[in-house]
Amino acid sequence: MKNVTHSFVFLAHWPFAGSFGLNTDILATNLINLTVVVGVLIFFGKGVYLLDNRKQRILSTIRNSEELRSGTLEQLEKARIRLQKVELEADEYRMNGYSEIEREKANLINATSISLEQLEKAMNQVRQRVFQQAVQGALGTLNSCLNTELHFRTIRANIGILGAIEWKR
Amino acid sequence: MNITPCSIKTLKGLYDISGVEVGQHFYWQIGGFQIHAQVLITSWVVITILLGSVIIAVRNPQTIPTDGQNFFEYVLEFIRDLSKTQIGEEYGPWVPFIGTMFLFIFVSNWSGALLPWKIIELPHGELAAPTNDINTTVALALLTSAAYFYAGLSKKGLSYFEKYIKPTPILLPINILEDFTKPLSLSFRLFGNILADELVVVVLVSLVPLVVPIPVMFLGLFTSGIQALIFATLAAAYIGESMEGHH
Numbered sequence: 001m002k003n004v005t006h007s008f009v010f011l012a013h014w015p016f017a018g019s020f021g022l023n024t025d026i027l028a029t030n031l032i033n034l035t036v037v038v039g040v041l042i043f044f045g046k047g048v049y050l051l052d053n054r055k056q057r058i059l060s061t062i063r064n065s066e067e068l069r070s071g072t073l074e075q076l077e078k079a080r081i082r083l084q085k086v087e088l089e090a091d092e093y094r095m096n097g098y099s100e101i102e103r104e105k106a107n108l109i110n111a112t113s114i115s116l117e118q119l120e121k122a123m124n125q126v127r128q129r130v131f132q133q134a135v136q137g138a139l140g141t142l143n144s145c146l147n148t149e150l151h152f153r154t155i156r157a158n159i160g161i162l163g164a165i166e167w168k169r
Numbered sequence: 170m171n172i173t174p175c176s177i178k179t180l181k182g183l184y185d186i187s188g189v190e191v192g193q194h195f196y197w198q199i200g201g202f203q204i205h206a207q208v209l210i211t212s213w214v215v216i217t218i219l220l221g222s223v224i225i226a227v228r229n230p231q232t233i234p235t236d237g238q239n240f241f242e243y244v245l246e247f248i249r250d251l252s253k254t255q256i257g258e259e260y261g262p263w264v265p266f267i268g269t270m271f272l273f274i275f276v277s278n279w280s281g282a283l284l285p286w287k288i289i290e291l292p293h294g295e296l297a298a299p300t301n302d303i304n305t306t307v308a309l310a311l312l313t314s315a316a317y318f319y320a321g322l323s324k325k326g327l328s329y330f331e332k333y334i335k336p337t338p339i340l341l342p343i344n345i346l347e348d349f350t351k352p353l354s355l356s357f358r359l360f361g362n363i364l365a366d367e368l369v370v371v372v373l374v375s376l377v378p379l380v381v382p383i384p385v386m387f388l389g390l391f392t393s394g395i396q397a398l399i400f401a402t403l404a405a406a407y408i409g410e411s412m413e414g415h416h
Contacts, residue, residue, distance in 0.1 A: 021290040027378040029287040030370070037386050038283055051239050054246075059233060 195294040205302055207291055212299040214284075215276050244272075248401075255405030256412065263408055266316055270309060271401035274300055278363055278393030282370075282386060298363055298393075306360040310352035313404040321411030329411065355403060362396045 023029050197206040226241035234242055248268040252260040255267075280286075281298020289296055299305045321329040333344040366389035373382040 019292050023288055023290045028374075029285050030374045030378070030382065031285055031288075032379060033374070033382050033386060034283065034285050036383055037390070040387075041283075041390075051236070051243060054243055055234065055239050058239075062233065 193294040195291045205294075205304060207294050207296050208299050208302040208305055211280065211286065211296055212277070212305070215273065215280055215299060218276055218280070219272055248272075251398075251401060252405050255402060256409035259412065260405075260409075263316075263320070263405065266408075267401050267405045270313070270404050271397055274309065274359065274400050275394060275397035277305075278366075278397055279390065281363065281367055282389045282393055297367055300359055300363045300396075301367055303356065303360045306356040307352070309359070309400070310356035313355060313407060314348065314352045316404065317407040317411045320408045324412045332411075332414075351407060355400060359396050359400055362392055366392055 026032060195206045197204040197209070222241065225237060229238075231238060245268070248271055249260070249264055251271070252264050252267045256263055277298045277300045281301055286296035300309075321332075333341055335344075369385055370382050370389055373385055
């Protein structure tokens with residue numbers, strides 16, 4: 001009986017006796033159950049759709065943005081082409097417009113100078129006619145109003161003026 | 170006299186079958202302290218697992234995540250969601266803390282349930298999940314306390330202490346008591362659950378080594394995951410609570 005008690009005491013202190021080591025008892029280390037549990041976890045863990053869903057979501061997001069990007073790039077390219085076309089047209093219009101304006105200017109200058117010449121000619125004619133009419137009118141007046149006595153008086157007055165001028169000198 | 174060796178043998182056999190060790194520790198003497206070495210060893214293994222996973226996760230990041238990267242990103246998203254729902258808009262700086270808590274506790278718990286620790290024999294005591302030891306859980310809970318005090322003080326300054334006399338100053342003792350019960354409940358909940366899980370499995374294994382413990386092991390996996398989640402959620406909730414109501 002004493003020995004049995006002793007063995008209890010011994011058992012209670014038994015772990016002190018050991019050191020680091022490997023426990024190869026498969027049942028005591030619960031290896032089989034652990035293998036089963038880990039196996040089941042991996043087997044069912046692979047079938048979890050959370051991760052697949054997440055991946056699909058990321059993929060679709062990336063695809064959408066790629067599509068958006070390519071669409072935008074296409075539009076940008078189209079816009080650039082149109083811009084080029086419009087710029088070319090603008091250049092053409094500018095050149096055409098310049099030559100047109102030059103021509104118009106020359107035409108205008110020609111026309112103006114022609115009309116100017118005509119105007120001068122007409123002015124000369126008018127001036128000549130007015131002069132002739134004035135001379136004729138003066139002649140008529142002279143012929144009608146100048147009698148002999150008036151003639152002499154005029155001549156005399158003029159002679160007086162001339163004489164005064166001479167005398168002043 | 171002939172009986173004695175036989176009885177010793179039977180007893181030893183009995184002991185081998187029902188060798189359930191509770192409260193036995195493998196001590197290291199560091200400085201003036203007695204350290205529970207089995208906790209340190211398993212903690213190091215857990216830390217190695219976590220750091221190794223981190224290295225694997227960030228080694229070769231792809232735009233379209235590979236399986237491993239996808240998994241780790243999912244975990245990160247999960248932790249961020251958790252912090253966001255508990256803390257609110259300013260959850261950003263607390264994601265690392267909450268994540269560390271959650272991942273360490275979770276991997277600790279699951280390592281205790283999944284890794285065959287008993288293959289390695291210690292001179293005294295046995296290897297188990299780090300959260301199986303009250304010291305680990307108390308340390309984690311005190312860290313949480315420090316974290317929510319820091320969060321409140323850094324956000325509100327000394328006016329943080331106004332919350333002790335709200336809604337009425339009569340509740341002051343209870344409010345102060347709360348600061349002690351929070352880490353207490355956190356640490357005891359985690360410790361008790363994990364210890365109970367592992368004890369149940371160990372006792373069942375010692376009684377019926379095959380098949381019967383498997384459902385209990387799955388139950389242990391479930392509850393230990395839940396415990397990690399609860400701990401992280403409560404830590405985040407405490408932090409959020411001490412930060413809220415600022416104007």
